[in-house]
Amino acid sequence: MDTSVTDHLLSTTRAVRRKLDLDRPVEPEVLEECLRLALQAPTPGNQQAWRWLVVRDQGVKDRLSELFRRVGKAYLETNAAALGEAINEPSVARALASGQHLIDVIDRVPVYVIPCLTGRPSGDNATDAAFYGGIFPAVWNFQLALRSRGLGSTLTTYHLTHEAEAAEILGIPADVTQVGLLPVAYTTVPDFKPASRVPLPEVAYLDGWGNAL
Numbered sequence: 422m423d424t425s426v427t428d429h430l431l432s433t434t435r436a437v438r439r440k441l442d443l444d445r446p447v448e449p450e451v452l453e454e455c456l457r458l459a460l461q462a463p464t465p466g467n468q469q470a471w472r473w474l475v476v477r478d479q480g481v482k483d484r485l486s487e488l489f490r491r492v493g494k495a496y497l498e499t500n501a502a503a504l505g506e507a508i509n510e511p512s513v514a515r516a517l518a519s520g521q522h523l524i525d526v527i528d529r530v531p532v533y534v535i536p537c538l539t540g541r542p543s544g545d546n547a548t549d550a551a552f553y554g555g556i557f558p559a560v561w562n563f564q565l566a567l568r569s570r571g572l573g574s575t576l577t578t579y580h581l582t583h584e585a586e587a588a589e590i591l592g593i594p595a596d597v598t599q600v601g602l603l604p605v606a607y608t609t610v611p612d613f614k615p616a617s618r619v620p621l622p623e624v625a626y627l628d629g630w631g632n633a634l
Contacts, residue, residue: 433613434565437573438523441606447531451570452605456534459563465555470540474591476533484590485580486528489602492579493524523575523604530604534574535591536560538598556600564603573608576601 456473464471476482497520507513538556542549564574578601580587587599625634 436575455566458566462559472537
């Protein structure tokens, strides 16, 4: 295995919002390849409780985008007000602009993929950790597969505030849990860079909380 290739993939798979190609169609076969790779992710007890809803119909996307915008707009406004003067910092301003851009164009993104799990969370931390652990590795597999084929995505959760309304729009049964919405499109740039992150010694400990690794 060429670790230079895998390391580049892992360190440059970004949450893509502003650099999604809104005009280029996403071929069904490419999407299916990526979903098949998603299914290779680890799954608790080999339950494979994941379900994947692919949305291409513009009328359905329009209805979902209304839910997305309703929550996203309020979230960004609240967040911006809470930031105060920090809103003028370049990194903060870029993040807010990126989020606003996706809200503005969400209905134009070619494909939505909504990952789901059969069952509902219990409210118990240990149980729910295993429950959500049954889908998020697969979501990341899917996003890595997209990235390797020149597509981008970001895991969003705005519409989950109105999960019941979204379920009605999509015909999702009451005993199935939506865990996000991934806008999927080709990217307008060929590559991305690693992100700035907090140094490892500040976030990784050895044998006990706070002990330097």
